[in-house]
Amino acid sequence: NAGVMQNPRHLVRRRGQEARLRCSPMKGHSHVYWYRQLPEEGLKFMVYLQKENIIDESGMPKERFSAEFPKEGPSILRIQQVVRGDSAAYFCASSQQRDLGNYGYTFGSGTRLTVV
Amino acid sequence: GNSVTQMEGPVTLSEEAFLTINCTYTATGYPSLFWYVQYPGEGLQLLLKATKADDKGSNKGFEATYRKETTSFHLEKGSVQVSDSAVYFCALSDSGNQFYFGTGTSLTVIP
Numbered sequence: 001n002a003g004v005m006q007n008p009r010h011l012v013r014r015r016g017q018e019a020r021l022r023c024s025p026m027k028g029h030s031h032v033y034w035y036r037q038l039p040e041e042g043l044k045f046m047v048y049l050q051k052e053n054i055i056d057e058s059g060m061p062k063e064r065f066s067a068e069f070p071k072e073g074p075s076i077l078r079i080q081q082v083v084r085g086d087s088a089a090y091f092c093a094s095s096q097q098r099d100l101g102n103y104g105y106t107f108g109s110g111t112r113l114t115v116v
Numbered sequence: 117g118n119s120v121t122q123m124e125g126p127v128t129l130s131e132e133a134f135l136t137i138n139c140t141y142t143a144t145g146y147p148s149l150f151w152y153v154q155y156p157g158e159g160l161q162l163l164l165k166a167t168k169a170d171d172k173g174s175n176k177g178f179e180a181t182y183r184k185e186t187t188s189f190h191l192e193k194g195s196v197q198v199s200d201s202a203v204y205f206c207a208l209s210d211s212g213n214q215f216y217f218g219t220g221t222s223l224t225v226i227p
Binding site for chain 1: 120150152157158159160161162165205209213214215216217218219220
């Protein structure tokens with residue numbers, strides 16, 4: 001049973017380009033969460049999605065960032081017109097149950113975005 | 117609001133030494149508490165958890181007790197190994213839509 005799969009593992013983009021990060025949740029998991037880890041910081045929540053729905057995007061920057069989780073296929077985190085400050089590790093997590101307090105997450109290995 | 121404060125790192129210990137990583141939290145209500153471990157180049161893995169006061173979570177020789185009176189969830193291990201070298205994150209969930217993570221504590225164990 002494969003875990004949470006993220007790709008690519010490493011992504012280099014020039015300033016102004018678009019970055020697309022993909023996340024396939026564990027089999028049977030319908031809840032997907034995106035977190036960002038800036039250098040020397042902990043993980044910060046960005047967005048929570050279920051299939052075809054954004055449930056909570058309170059942690060997403062208001063501009064340039066968007067996320068989706070279509071009926072078919074992986075969840076996508078999209079960053080338009082990247083800037084150097086977007087350089088970070090982006091982690092996806094999935095859960096089977098809505099009750100995170102009891103079940104927690106399973107994390108992917110992350111995508112490390114470098115903006116040059 | 118919710119927040120987690122961890123002791124600053126990095127921490128360097130000799131093999132077989134005793135480990136304590138302090139974690140305190142601020143939360144409304146009764147959160148669940150977690151420790152996650154991140155090995156180099158990898159994602160976070162759940163190490164242990166506790167869902168109510170006085171619960172003790174344990175796994176792979178690591179332990180942490182949920183202390184409501186001191187709002188703490190300190191991670192301990194009696195005898196660390198080189199393979200325990202990693203970054204350790206304390207986190208809480210208030211059963212909302214997200215976890216709140218500490219900034220992480222880097223541990224290096226030397227032979």
